[in-house]
Structures are given as structure tokens and as C-alpha cells.
Amino acid sequence: MARQVSSTTLAQAVADHLRMRIHRGDVSPGERLPAERELAEQLGVARISLREAIRQLREDGYVEVRRGSTGGTYVTELHRPAEAWRARMRAQAGEMDDIIDFRIALETETAALAARRHTAVGLAPVREAVLALHDVIGRTAFRQADSRFHVALARAAGNERLEEAVESARGELFSPRDLLPFREPVEETLRDHQAIYEAVAAGDAAAASAAMRAHLEGTRRQLRIIVFGAEDGADEVAWSPV
Amino acid sequence: MARQVSSTTLAQAVADHLRMRIHRGDVSPGERLPAERELAEQLGVARISLREAIRQLREDGYVEVRRGSTGGTYVTELHRPAEAWRARMRAQAGEMDDIIDFRIALETETAALAARRHTAVGLAPVREAVLALHDVIGRTAFRQADSRFHVALARAAGNERLEEAVESARGELFSPRDLLPFREPVEETLRDHQAIYEAVAAGDAAAASAAMRAHLEGTRRQLRIIVFGAEDGADEVAWSPV
DNA sequence: GTGAATGGTTCTCGGTCCAGACCTTGATCG
DNA sequence: CGATCAAGGTCTGGACCGAGAACCATTCAC
Numbered sequence: 415m416a417r418q419v420s421s422t423t424l425a426q427a428v429a430d431h432l433r434m435r436i437h438r439g440d441v442s443p444g445e446r447l448p449a450e451r452e453l454a455e456q457l458g459v460a461r462i463s464l465r466e467a468i469r470q471l472r473e474d475g476y477v478e479v480r481r482g483s484t485g486g487t488y489v490t491e492l493h494r495p496a497e498a499w500r501a502r503m504r505a506q507a508g509e510m511d512d513i514i515d516f517r518i519a520l521e522t523e524t525a526a527l528a529a530r531r532h533t534a535v536g537l538a539p540v541r542e543a544v545l546a547l548h549d550v551i552g553r554t555a556f557r558q559a560d561s562r563f564h565v566a567l568a569r570a571a572g573n574e575r576l577e578e579a580v581e582s583a584r585g586e587l588f589s590p591r592d593l594l595p596f597r598e599p600v601e602e603t604l605r606d607h608q609a610i611y612e613a614v615a616a617g618d619a620a621a622a623s624a625a626m627r628a629h630l631e632g633t634r635r636q637l638r639i640i641v642f643g644a645e646d647g648a649d650e651v652a653w654s655p656v
Numbered sequence: 657m658a659r660q661v662s663s664t665t666l667a668q669a670v671a672d673h674l675r676m677r678i679h680r681g682d683v684s685p686g687e688r689l690p691a692e693r694e695l696a697e698q699l700g701v702a703r704i705s706l707r708e709a710i711r712q713l714r715e716d717g718y719v720e721v722r723r724g725s726t727g728g729t730y731v732t733e734l735h736r737p738a739e740a741w742r743a744r745m746r747a748q749a750g751e752m753d754d755i756i757d758f759r760i761a762l763e764t765e766t767a768a769l770a771a772r773r774h775t776a777v778g779l780a781p782v783r784e785a786v787l788a789l790h791d792v793i794g795r796t797a798f799r800q801a802d803s804r805f806h807v808a809l810a811r812a813a814g815n816e817r818l819e820e821a822v823e824s825a826r827g828e829l830f831s832p833r834d835l836l837p838f839r840e841p842v843e844e845t846l847r848d849h850q851a852i853y854e855a856v857a858a859g860d861a862a863a864a865s866a867a868m869r870a871h872l873e874g875t876r877r878q879l880r881i882i883v884f885g886a887e888d889g890a891d892e893v894a895w896s897p898v
Numbered sequence: 899g900t901g902a903a904t905g906g907t908t909c910t911c912g913g914t915c916c917a918g919a920c921c922t923t924g925a926t927c928g
Numbered sequence: 929c930g931a932t933c934a935a936g937g938t939c940t941g942g943a944c945c946g947a948g949a950a951c952c953a954t955t956c957a958c
Contacts, residue, residue: 418699480904484903485956515765692937
């Protein structure tokens with residue numbers, strides 16, 4: 415009966431939104447955000463609120479601001495936020511697993527729903543995202559193709575609540591993959607996405623769900639290596655799909 | 657790139673919080689909320705913000721306010737909100753199924769996690785909630801015991817994100833069960849809860865997940881009858897657990 | 899050097915929120 | 929019957945936030 419309730423300031427909401435978009439890879443290191451006046455209008459907020467949000471992101475090392483005619487708000491290489499994220503995951507041991515478990519809950523069922531409701535038109539973006547991963551050059555394109563796949567699949571499932579929750583949960587993980595050597599995750603991700611797509615396209619809900627679970631358990635292993643530096647406890651993953 | 661971002665007023669947040677608590681059955685028809693000054697302090701907001709929230713709830717027919725020494729804010733019989741909810745679900749056909757599908761995603765995995773992590777101490781509240789349903793007299797007690805079970809199970813799963821999401825999704829459904837004849841849902845719910853509890857206590861994640869799915873599909877059937885008045889399309893439920 | 903595009907700053911108006919004081923209502927008890 | 933008390937109802941002053949608009953400062957291309 416005693417939980418605290420609070421509202422969010424607009425600047426905070428904008429900062430969260432932008433941070434999530436950076437985490438998800440919608441905008442990548444080196445890229446420039448739209449000009450303040452323009453972005454404020456796009457988001458439907460006053461410029462001063464957007465500026466306060468940018469100030470927060472700058473303090474956390476997500477963006478750098480330059481003035482002048484080629485100026486603007488540029489996304490950094492994200493070294494500092496990535497390291498801060500890693501430190502936080504190390505400090506609060508269970509949190510990373512909780513996020514992954516949450517994603518498993520959402521995305522296995524998302525894959526199953528997409529398989530049951532699959533339509534050619536709904537699956538087209540999913541297929542494109544799978545193909546895009548083949549031609550990927552560089553981390554930026556990799557992260558964007560990866561994100562596109564999961565979001566497209568959520569949309570194909572046709573459930574707005576699931577789609578929003580998937581996007582939100584994905585925003586809590588992100589960038590530290592850039593700290594990994596590059597070849598392996600791409601190949602593994604490519605293989606997993608392919609398998610999920612095929613199961614969904616075949617209308618096999620159980621297989622789609624199982625493939626998604628396997629994919630996310632693979633993500634968990636990767637993140638464990640990144641965060642903790644060694645592959646400990648990687649065998650407790652072997653329980654059968656529910 | 658063009659999504660709108662917005663903040664919430666504190667009064668709106670408080671109203672949503674209280675409405676959800678009523679939906680979930682934490683406070684039942686006829687019960688009195690704490691005095692305004694007291695409740696405002698509990699929630700950590702100014703009295704004027706709480707009053708604005710109560711004004712909203714009063715307009716929607718959730719509460720009645722009486723003055724004097726036995727006065728206070730009383731929860732109504734909820735006839736009007738229940739009817740409004742039903743009308744909304746009829747108008748937006750897919751929404752009810754989306755909410756149920758969302759709950760299935762969250763709660764099947766919650767049950768599986770609880771089964772894998774089961775500890776005697778964590779399961780005690782779940783067991784109590786199952787037993788409470790045996791002794792239930794009246795709708796109020798039924799709804800509270802039902803709610804207690806799901807929340808206790810989410811807590812036993814030990815994942816805060818899942819727990820919050822489960823509570824939030826449950827807040828979107830609720831009360832219309834009171835419009836049903838009373839005996840059947842109790843017996844069905846009792847049987848389902850018992851099955852879920854036994855699977856969790858046995859550490860059988862797959863069985864717990866399947867039992868939860870069956871329970872929620874049963875809920876879907878009940879709600880279909882309540883909202884649409886007939887049992888249509890009740891057979892498309894028969895696909896096997898994933 | 900000039901122009902254009904950008905971020906930086908300041909002002910005003912209205913809305914939100916808080917804290918506190920005070921008023922009104924209605925049940926109850928001496 | 930009247931006093932009391934616990935509850936909701938109302939008002940005020942001040943702090944802060946958000947929207948909108950105008951203007952300042954910096955940088956770069958030409």
C-alpha cells in the first residue's frame with residue numbers, strides 16, 4: 415500500500431527515448447542527430463526540453479555537441495557508456511540474467527505468434543533483415559540489421575504490447591557487443607536469425623519459439639563473456655524448450 | 657524517427673495507480689481508501705495531486721466520496737467501469753486477445769522460472785494463495801485470492817521486470833468477472849491454480865508453463881463469453897504447448 | 899569577409915506541484 | 929442539545945517546469 419508514485423519530467427522522457435535509440439543502434443557512433451529545432455519538432459517537445467535531455471546524454475558520454483555550420487549533436491564512440499553498463503552488470507550480478515529472461519519471455523512467444531499469424535506481407539521486413547545481415551560491413555550495419563530483425567518480427571506478431579515491450583527490453587542491453595572480436599557474433603547471429611525466420615515462415619510455432627530461445631541463450635553467453643570475461647556456468651542452459 | 661514523446665502529470669500517474677489497484681482487486685467494492693492526507697503521504701505526493709486523481713476516478717465511476725466523520729473515499733460496485741471496459745473490448749476486437757497473449761508470454765515463462773528456481777520459502781505465499789481459494793466466500797475474496805496467486809508466483813520467479821510487467825498486464829483486465837455466474841470460474845480457477853502450483857513445486861518447468869498457458873486460455877474463454885456473450889472460435893486454442 | 903547553419907541564452911506566460919492554513923459536513927458522545 | 933472530532937473541501941503563496949519566441953555566439957563554406 416505504500417509504493418511511491420512519481421511522474422516523469424518531459425526532459426527525462428526525451429533523454430530516455432534518445433538513449434534507448436542509441437542503445438538499440440538506431441543511431442550509431444559518429445552519426446549526427448537532427449538539428450535541435452528540427453528534432454524538437456519531430457518529437458513534439460519544446461527545444462528547451464530537448465536541450466535539457468541532450469545535456470544529460472552529454473554528461474553520460476553518449477553525445478558530443480559542436481557549434482558552427484557543420485555543428486550539431488554527434489553520437490560518441492560510446493566507450494564510456496559501454497564501460498558504465500558493464501560495471502553496472504558486474505556489480506548487480508543477477509540483472510543481466512533478469513533482462514535476458516525477460517526478453518526470452520517476450521520474444522519466444524513473439525516468434526510463436528508470428529509463426530501462427532504469418533502472412534507474406536508481414537514477413538517481408540523480417541526476411542529483408544535476415545538478408546541484410548549477410549551483406550553486413552562493420553559494427554554499425556551489424557547492430558542495425560540485428561535490431562531490424564527483432565523489431566520486424568515483433569511487428570509481424572501483430573501485438574502492440576509485445577512490440578513495445580520487446581523494443582524497451584532491447585534498449586536495456588546493446589552496445590557492449592562492440593567490445594567483442596567481430597567475426598563470431600555475426601556468423602552466429604546470422605545462423606540463428608535464419609533458423610528463426612525459416613520456422614516462422616513455415617508456420618511452425620514450436621520451432622520458432624525454440625529457435626528464438628536458443629538465440630537468446632547464445633546472446634546470454636556472449637554477454638557473459640563480455641561482462642565477466644569468462645564462460646562460467648554456461649552449461650545450465652541445457653534445459654529443454656518449454 | 658518521428659514518434660511523439662510525452663510526460664505524465666503526477667495526478668494522472670496516481671489515478672492510473674489507484675485504478676490498477678482496483679482492477680486487480682487489491683481494494684474491493686465497498687472498501688474505503690485511506691484518508692486523503694494519509695494516502696497522499698503513503699504515495700509520496702501532495703494532497704492536491706491525490707485529490708485531482710480521485711476526481712478522475714469519481715468521474716469514471718470507480719469511487720464515491722462522502723464527508724463527515726465516517727466519510728472518506730469508497731470504492732463503488734464498479735458497474736459502470738465494468739460496462740465501459742466491456743464496451744471497449746467489444747469495440748476494439750483484437751485488444752482483449754492481445755492482452756491475453758501478452759499475459760501468456762509473461763506468465764508462462766514466469767511459471768517456468770519459478771519451477772526452476774523454486775525454494776520452499778519462495779513458494780510459501782503461492783501455496784497460501786492456492787489454499788485461500790478453497791475457503792473463498794464471495795467475489796471480493798475470490799478476486800483477491802486469484803490476484804495473490806499470480807503476484808506471488810511472479811515474485812517466486814525472482815525477476816523484478818517480469819513481476820512488474822505481470823502486475824501491470826493484470827491491471828488491464830479485471831473486474832468483469834463479477835458479471836459472470838459465480839460457481840464455475842471458482843472451481844475452474846481452483847483446479848488450474850492447483851495444477852500450476854504442483855508443477856512448480858515439483859520443479860517441472862515445462863509442465864508449469866503448459867499449465868499456466870492452459871489456465872490463461874481458460875481465462876480467455878471466460879472473457880470471451882463475458883464480452884461477446886457466446887463461445888465463438890473457442891477451438892483455435894488447441895495448438896500444443898511450445 | 900559574408901552568409902548560412904548551428905548551438906547557446908534569455909524572457910514571458912501558463913500550468914503543475916507542494917506546503918500549510920482554514921472552512922464545512924456529519925456521526926457520536928457527554 | 930451542543931461540543932467534539934474526523935473526514936473531505938477550499939484557498940493562498942511560492943518554487944519549478946514546459947512552450948514558444950526572440951535574440952546572441954560560433955563555426956565553416958564560399
